[in-house]
Amino acid sequence: MENVIDVKDVWVSYDGVRVLESVNLTVKDKDFLAIIGPNGGGKSTLLKVILGLIKPDKGSVTLLGGRPTKTRKDVGYVPQYHSSNLDFPVTVWDVVLMGRLSHKGPLQRYNDEDRNAALEALKTVGMLDFKDRQIGELSGGQKQRVFIARSLVTKPKLLILDEPSTGIDSRMQKEFYELLNKLKSEIAIVMVTHDISAVSVYVDKIGCLNRKFHYHDDKEISPHDLEVSYQCPVELIAHGVPHRVLKEH
Amino acid sequence: MLEVLQYDFMRNAILAAILASIACGIIGVYVVVKKIVFISGGITHASFGGIGLGYYLGINPLFGLIPFSLFSAIIMGLVSKRAKVAEDTAIGILWSLGMALGIILIYWTPGYAPDLMTYLFGNILTVPMSDIYLMLGLDLVIILVVYAYYKHFMALCFDEEFTTVSGLSAEKLYLLLLCLIALTIVLLIKVVGIILIIALLTMPASLSRHYTNNLGKMMYLAIIFGIFFSLAGLFLSYFFDAPSGATIILSMSTVYILHFLYDGLKPKIAS
Ligand SMILES: Nc1ncnc2c1ncn2[C@@H]1O[C@H](COP(=O)(O)OP(=O)(O)O)[C@@H](O)[C@H]1O
Ligand SMILES: [Mg+2]
Numbered sequence: 001m002e003n004v005i006d007v008k009d010v011w012v013s014y015d016g017v018r019v020l021e022s023v024n025l026t027v028k029d030k031d032f033l034a035i036i037g038p039n040g041g042g043k044s045t046l047l048k049v050i051l052g053l054i055k056p057d058k059g060s061v062t063l064l065g066g067r068p069t070k071t072r073k074d075v076g077y078v079p080q081y082h083s084s085n086l087d088f089p090v091t092v093w094d095v096v097l098m099g100r101l102s103h104k105g106p107l108q109r110y111n112d113e114d115r116n117a118a119l120e121a122l123k124t125v126g127m128l129d130f131k132d133r134q135i136g137e138l139s140g141g142q143k144q145r146v147f148i149a150r151s152l153v154t155k156p157k158l159l160i161l162d163e164p165s166t167g168i169d170s171r172m173q174k175e176f177y178e179l180l181n182k183l184k185s186e187i188a189i190v191m192v193t194h195d196i197s198a199v200s201v202y203v204d205k206i207g208c209l210n211r212k213f214h215y216h217d218d219k220e221i222s223p224h225d226l227e228v229s230y231q232c233p234v235e236l237i238a239h240g241v242p243h244r245v246l247k248e249h
Numbered sequence: 250m251l252e253v254l255q256y257d258f259m260r261n262a263i264l265a266a267i268l269a270s271i272a273c274g275i276i277g278v279y280v281v282v283k284k285i286v287f288i289s290g291g292i293t294h295a296s297f298g299g300i301g302l303g304y305y306l307g308i309n310p311l312f313g314l315i316p317f318s319l320f321s322a323i324i325m326g327l328v329s330k331r332a333k334v335a336e337d338t339a340i341g342i343l344w345s346l347g348m349a350l351g352i353i354l355i356y357w358t359p360g361y362a363p364d365l366m367t368y369l370f371g372n373i374l375t376v377p378m379s380d381i382y383l384m385l386g387l388d389l390v391i392i393l394v395v396y397a398y399y400k401h402f403m404a405l406c407f408d409e410e411f412t413t414v415s416g417l418s419a420e421k422l423y424l425l426l427l428c429l430i431a432l433t434i435v436l437l438i439k440v441v442g443i444i445l446i447i448a449l450l451t452m453p454a455s456l457s458r459h460y461t462n463n464l465g466k467m468m469y470l471a472i473i474f475g476i477f478f479s480l481a482g483l484f485l486s487y488f489f490d491a492p493s494g495a496t497i498i499l500s501m502s503t504v505y506i507l508h509f510l511y512d513g514l515k516p517k518i519a520s
Binding site for chain 1: 282283284396397398400401403404406407408410411412413414415416417458461462463464467
């Protein structure tokens with residue numbers, strides 16, 4: 001099977017300010033990659049380039065064997081900041097069903113299969129009881145769980161998550177990581193996170209993005225490497241890091 | 250009071266009010282929830298160029314209006330999304346450009362431009378039967394397209410980025426929605442006129458948002474509000490001999506403002 005993501009020599013700048021510099025990245029089937037890095041390091045930008053939402057100045061992206069604009073419908077995406085319009089009149093149920101839209105043409109109604117997928121996804125994130133609530137009435141963490149559910153109902157071949165655990169309480173976070181751990185036996189996952197201590201148990205690779213991308217096939221990155229070579233601030237990872245994964249400094 | 254219904258012009262006016270309210274209820278809901286009131290105002294005013302074109306070519310101004318308003322909707326949609334200027338600036342410029350074109354075309358038209366005031370301020374009492382058929386046809390187009398793309402428009406209005414990642418063209422859907430707004434403008438123009446269309450497009454929908462959290466139900470409610478207010482305005486216009494566009498908007502605004510005053514003055518109850 002070909003690579004799930006192939007990013008080759010990608011450069012991006014906003015109004016002349018360089019944000020990504022010669023980024024190379026490969027994700028294979030059933031890989032679980034965590035991306036860390038300082039705020040403004042370009043993590044969200046990289047995810048958007050992978051999804052074809054931002055066109056790089058230079059370089060190429062292959063997603064699921066094709067052009068991102070063609071293949072992204074098979075990707076489940078949970079963005080960092082929601083562009084969604086939160087006083088919009090929709091319920092949690094409507095929002096999760098929207099995840100099935102990529103399978104629907106005009107005139108086609110949602111069927112039992114769609115509804116079952118939505119039900120399952122809501123159960124998975126523990127939001128089934130809220131299915132008839134207005135999306136705007138939920139707390140930040142609850143909304144996040146709904147958006148995670150929406151990304152799951154697409155039956156994606158790849159999940160792209162941009163700081164998905166923001167605002168989610170610790171019990172739910174643990175369940176969420178367990179869920180990702182289950183999913184990774186079937187699909188590839190790319191997740192931006194600051195919570196490296198929690199995910200290091202589950203991920204296969206950790207990459208650090210600070211304009212340039214550095215990554216490791218093994219999880220043994222020394223804080224020294226992160227701080228000195230890559231300018232990835234260590235305070236992101238130093239707190240409560242299991243010895244097994246990252247050496248203490 | 251009922252004897253006024255025997256007049257053909259009154260019957261047509263009532264039909265026009267109902268047909269206009271249907272389009273206005275459905276499309277107005279999208280305008281309100283997607284917060285595209287400004288671009289809708291831009292398309293409305295730029296469409297004056299189409300009225301001018303109709304006069305200049307010596308055809309029914311509505312037949313100048315239909316292609317021109319669709320064209321303005323598409324140009325405005327593309328320019329506001331793609332141009333390297335702020336969206337509201339782009340809309341503001343095209344808004345005036347369309348009107349300027351209309352003014353010049355009307356100025357160049359030999360003789361007098363009949364009914365010009367009707368297109369600017371509306372006169373529901375002078376809608377001919379041929380316009381009623383046109384309105385009916387446009388309503389059918391709007392209902393069919395919204396029926397087919399209901400889910401897609403919902404996703405578009407809720408979250409454009411997600412719609413794009415789902416493999417849909419958010420831009421094409423947005424342009425389609427703007428074209429439906431353009432057709433709605435054609436439907437509303439004889440009822441309230443270019444200057445007042447935005448009020449009719451937004452008030453019933455905004456009012457309905459207060460009574461339901463469901464997009465589809467909002468549309469039904471907005472249609473009912475629209476019919477109620479336009480008929481009320483129509484009778485006020487007839488009995489007080491005042492322009493119908495203004496009486497419709499006045500009756501609607503009065504209720505709207507009272508509603509929100511009442512709502513604002515009510516003590517907030519912790520729920
Ligand atoms: N749409 C944009 N226009 C201009 N600058 C942007 C835009 N989006 C992001 N940036 C800038 O690019 C840099 C990288 O942003 P981002 O990818 O969001 O970083 P991260 O997700 O790692 O915090 C930041 O300096 C940010 O200010
Ligand atoms: Mg980010």
